[in-house]
Amino acid sequence: MPPDCAASFAIRSGMGVKMISRAHLLRTVLLAAVLLIPAVARAQTDQQTVVDRSLQTIEDLRHDKAFGNARQLMHRARGVLIVPHLFKGGFIVGGEGGNGVLLARGPGATWSDPAFYGLGSASFGLQAGLEQSEVVLLVMTQKGLDALMHDQFKVGAQAGIAVATLGSGVEGAITGAGTADIVVWSSSKGVYGGLALNGSVIRPQLDDNRAYYGRPLTTRDIVFGHMGVAPHATALRRALSTVG
Numbered sequence: 001m002p003p004d005c006a007a008s009f010a011i012r013s014g015m016g017v018k019m020i021s022r023a024h025l026l027r028t029v030l031l032a033a034v035l036l037i038p039a040v041a042r043a044q045t046d047q048q049t050v051v052d053r054s055l056q057t058i059e060d061l062r063h064d065k066a067f068g069n070a071r072q073l074m075h076r077a078r079g080v081l082i083v084p085h086l087f088k089g090g091f092i093v094g095g096e097g098g099n100g101v102l103l104a105r106g107p108g109a110t111w112s113d114p115a116f117y118g119l120g121s122a123s124f125g126l127q128a129g130l131e132q133s134e135v136v137l138l139v140m141t142q143k144g145l146d147a148l149m150h151d152q153f154k155v156g157a158q159a160g161i162a163v164a165t166l167g168s169g170v171e172g173a174i175t176g177a178g179t180a181d182i183v184v185w186s187s188s189k190g191v192y193g194g195l196a197l198n199g200s201v202i203r204p205q206l207d208d209n210r211a212y213y214g215r216p217l218t219t220r221d222i223v224f225g226h227m228g229v230a231p232h233a234t235a236l237r238r239a240l241s242t243v244g
Contacts, residue, residue, distance in 0.1 A: 015096075047212040048232055050099050051114055053084035055236045057134045062243055064187060073183055074243050077137035079104040081148065081202070081225070083119050095122045098135070099205065102225035104145060105238065113230040115219040117148075118210035121200035130199040133188040133196070139200075140229040146183030148202065149219055156198035165197070 032127075083100035101114035119135070140146045147153055147161050155163055164180035184197055204219045213228040221227040 020145040044142075047208050048117065050084065050208075051101060051113060051230075051233050051236055054101050054114070055239055056237045057082050057084040057136060058151060058243060060134055060137055060187060061185060062184075062239075067181045071243065073138050073140065075198055077105065077138045077140055078142055078167065079148070080143045080240060081117060081137040081139065083117075083133075083135040083137075086119065086135050088131040088133065096120065096200065099208070100135070101236075102219060102223060103237065104139075106226075109241065110224065113228045114212075114233050114236065115200055115217075115222040115228075116205040116212065117204050117219075118205050119197075121197070131188055133186050136185045138183040138185065139181070140183060141181045147181070149204075151203060153202045155200045155202065161198070168182040 007039075067082035079102060081100055081102045082099045086096055086098035088094060097118070097120035100117050100119060103114050104112045106112055139148065144161055152229050160181045161182065163182045165183060166183060166185040206216065206218065209217045209222065209228070212230065213222070219226055
């Protein structure tokens with residue numbers, strides 16, 4: 001056998017057998033990797049944007065006067081679902097939707113890495129305008145946190161799950177909210193008055209988890225199993241610790 005054949009691979013095709021050297025194959029693999037890296041980086045950048053915007057939402061919540069005594073709710077919360085940009089708009093037919101992250105409180109009041117979620121709903125009626133909201137769901141009970149682990153959680157329709165709403169600028173909004181499984185805080189800009197999440201569907205975004213962590217992970221894997229590593233979410237975890 002010629003010496004160079006020992007470092008070659010035979011590929012059989014309809015045209016016969018073609019010899020490819022190891023060096024050529026290695027160059028091909030490296031080229032494919034280089035072409036793939038930007039696509040992976042772009043995907044991770046999309047998810048990191050959600051994480052960074054979630055940090056800003058926590059800072060906005062911290063400085064919201066209407067949040068007031070709700071700090072004690074954050075201190076007791078088992079988890080938080082942050083949707084930094086929830087868009088709602090339409091005429092006759094309206095809808096709302098946005099992406100966010102869920103973090104759970106662990107031992108020693110530490111917070112988990114983020115798992116990605118989507119929130120969306122549709123509504124019908126005489127509507128006009130456009131609204132953008134920041135939304136934080138304070139998950140007060142283990143029952144509420146477990147409910148969000150399901151493939152789909154529908155606000156206001158989940159049996160045995162009580163949801164209370166805090167509104168930016170609404171005095172005394174937290175009265176009686178302490179016994180709720182989930183407490184919703186929102187701050188909105190636009191012509192719609194207030195934000196009603198009843199009927200909204202919340203579901204895990206497994207593709208976003210895969211893109212961010214580089215491997216398929218469920219919400220439970222991330223927030224309970226601590227199987228993901230997200231160093232770029234450290235600032236968000238730290239901000240949650242200082243609020244609650």
